[in-house]
Each structure stands twice: as structure tokens, then as C-alpha cells.
Amino acid sequence: MQSLEALTRDARALANGDVVLSAAETEVARQMQICNACRYCEGFCAVFPAMTRRLEFGKADIHFLANLCHNCGACLHACQYAPPHEFAVNVPQAMAQVRGQTYADYAWPPALGQLYQRQGLTLSLALAAGLALFLVLAVVLHGQGLAALWGTPQGGFYGIFPHNLLVGLFAPVFLFATLALSLGVRRFWRDVAPATSGAPLSPPATAEAADAVLRLKYLDGGHGDGCHNEDDAYTLSRRRFHHFTFYGFLLCFAATSVATLYHYLLGWVAPYELPSLPKLLGVAGGVSLMIGTAGLWRLNLQRHALHGDAAQKPMDRGFIALLFLTSASGLLLWLGRGTPALALLLCLHLGAVMALFATLPYGKFAHGIFRTASLLRHAVEKRQPHPIGLGAD
């Protein structure tokens, strides 16, 4: 068995030609050299089969593998070389550190990449509160003083903020977030494509990746009993609460999209009542998002200290909190319709939505986009002949 120093030196020497690896990337390369000799965890997830296709780990390989890792914790709890062993193998933590770095490195525009380090619970909540306060002031200054804030306004929501003003406020922020994330992931895709066989997408590969995303396959621990959270017991809670969150978000998004079509194509103006489609989607999505984020919040607080990158916890919590605040304030707004609190609740909901949209491209939301891209590359790569002729995909 080689010593820790020798393995570290080898990993450094194998670093991709003249491309210098960061400390976090070097650590992943070091650990992958150990895992490649051990291979005990081969059946746990997609990372280990992808690892066996490589003898060296360059920058692009490391970025790909880090975003393929689902931080399920299985390999940490199974590992005979985990701390306090001198090899100090902790794959989920090493991968999490590189993931955080890739979000910042691939950010568009690059200068805003450092915003990832600033994301946190306080900043997210302060942004939502600040934007809500700004909207409250706009209502007070534009209406007849404080009375405009408490009462039943003529024309409902649009009596407070005209429809075109809302579109003018939200559409640019949302479009910018979409553009920034698309350009970031496009660059990531271009970088990792050559390292992952470079073959084009095929329908079976796309279908397999979609299945892995939609079922969150790699939080099943490889055996279906689930992943780890606070200890070495298996739990399906993380997967289930993520499903509530993910599908809740999609339903809210679908509700807003259907409402936009109603408005522009059919001329049907909000608010919509139950059992209309936007309302059904919105209420189901809002309740699901609240359940999911409440569960993920509890699991995040209880999470094993060695699992992830402690520096990214504030970003994770800020995102969970903003999703919860957005869904809770949306539902409160619906329930508060017809009460004098309407204007205040509308300001709260719109402040939360605006803060969520503004932080989308430089926060935890990136994980879904980068993981999807890596799962796609993995599904393409595993259909190519095995370059080493060992191991199984």
C-alpha cells in the first residue's frame, strides 16, 4: 500500500498537463486514486462506475464527477479509509467542495461568481425583506399615504400594482437568471464533453438521465433503502422531501405559465378561482413546496458534520428559506384576499419572489442544472466502449 504522501504526489503529477488544479480539485484527484484501487463502492452511485473509466483525473474529469455526486453519504459510511484513518477519504465532502467551486468558476458573468460565497440565510431574508419594504413604500407613496396599505383596494392585485408593471419588474429578472444559468452550464458542458467521450446525446441516454433526475435515483443508496443524513442509518426522507420541493416548484412554475397564457391568449384576467387550472396547480405546488422545504430544513440542521462542505450550508439554508417564504406568502395572499391585509401580503409575496429570482443564478439552484448536465454526460459516456476494459457501468 502506498503512503498518503505518495498518493498525494501521484495525484498531483497526474494533474491534467499544464492545467493547475485547485486545492479542492487536487483532493478529489487524490481520493479518486485511492478509490480506483479499492472500488468497494462501485455499486452505490454513478460516480464510481464513471471513475473506473479513468486512470488519471484532470480538471474536467473532476468537475464532471463532483457534479455527478449526489452527496448521499453512502461511500463515507462504508469507507475503511474514512477519517480518522490517515488516508482521510471523505468523497462526499471533497466532491461538495469542488461543486461549490464549479458554480462560481462557471458563473456568468464571471465577475459575479464570487456572489456564491456571499449567499446565506441572512442575505436571502434581508433581500426579501428589503424588496418587500421597497414595494410597501411604493404603495404608500403612490396611494393616499398609509391608508393605501390597509383596506380593500379597487381592482384587487392590479389595483395595487398594475399588470404591466409586474411584468416589467419580474420578466427582466427572470430572463436574466435564465440567461446567466444557461451560459454557465453551456460552458461547463463544453468543458466536460471531451472528458466524457464527447459523443452526442442520444434518445436512450437522454431518457436515462431524465429518469435519474425525476426519480432522484442516486439518493436511493444503490439498494433502494435511501441515503444517509445524520448517521449511518438509511433514510428515504431526503429523497421524499426533495420530491415535494422539486415537484412543488415545478407546479408553481406551471401555475404561473398557465396564468400567463390565460391572460395573453384568452384574455382571462387574474385572480382565478378554484377549480381553475392555475389555482389548482398553484395551491398544490405551494403546499408541496412548504412541506418539502420544511423537511429539507430539518434534515439540513441534523446533517452529519462530515457529509458536506460546511462553507456552503448558509447558501443551502438561504435557498430553502426563500422557497419556503415564497410558497407560504403566496398561500397567505390567496387566503388573505378580501381582507384589509391584501396590499401588505402582496408586497411580502412579491418581495420573496423577486429575492428568489435574483438569487437563482448565484445560489443553490445551480446544483440542479449542473447535476442534470453531469447525469446526461454520464448516460452518454457509459454507452461508449470502456476505455480501460475493466469494471462495469
Ligand code: HEM
Ligand atoms: C412572476 C412572479 C410572480 C407573481 C407576480 C406572483 C403573484 C401572485 C399572486 C397575485 C397570487 C395570488 C393569486 C390569488 O389569490 O388568486 C399568487 C399566489 C401564489 N403564488 Fe405567486 N407570484 C409569482 C411567482 C411565484 C413563484 C415563483 C412561486 C413559488 C415558487 C409562487 C407561489 C405562489 C403560491 C403558492 C400562491 C398561492 C396559490 C395560488 O393562489 O395560486 N408565486 N402569486
Ligand code: HEM
Ligand atoms: C434538476 C435536477 C435536480 C437534481 C438532480 C437535484 C438533486 C439534489 C440533490 C442530490 C440534493 C442533495 C445534495 C445536496 O445538498 O447537494 C439536493 C438538494 C436540494 N435541492 Fe435539488 N436537485 C434538482 C433540482 C432542484 C430544484 C429545481 C429545486 C428547487 C427549486 C431543488 C431544491 C433543493 C434543495 C432545497 C436542496 C436541499 C439542500 C440541503 O439539504 O441543505 N433541487 N438536490
Ligand code: SF4
Ligand atoms: S470511498 Fe473508501 S471504500 Fe469506497 S471506494 Fe473509495 S476508498 Fe473504497
Ligand code: SF4
Ligand atoms: S456521496 Fe453518494 S453519490 Fe457521492 S460519491 Fe459517495 S456514494 Fe456516490
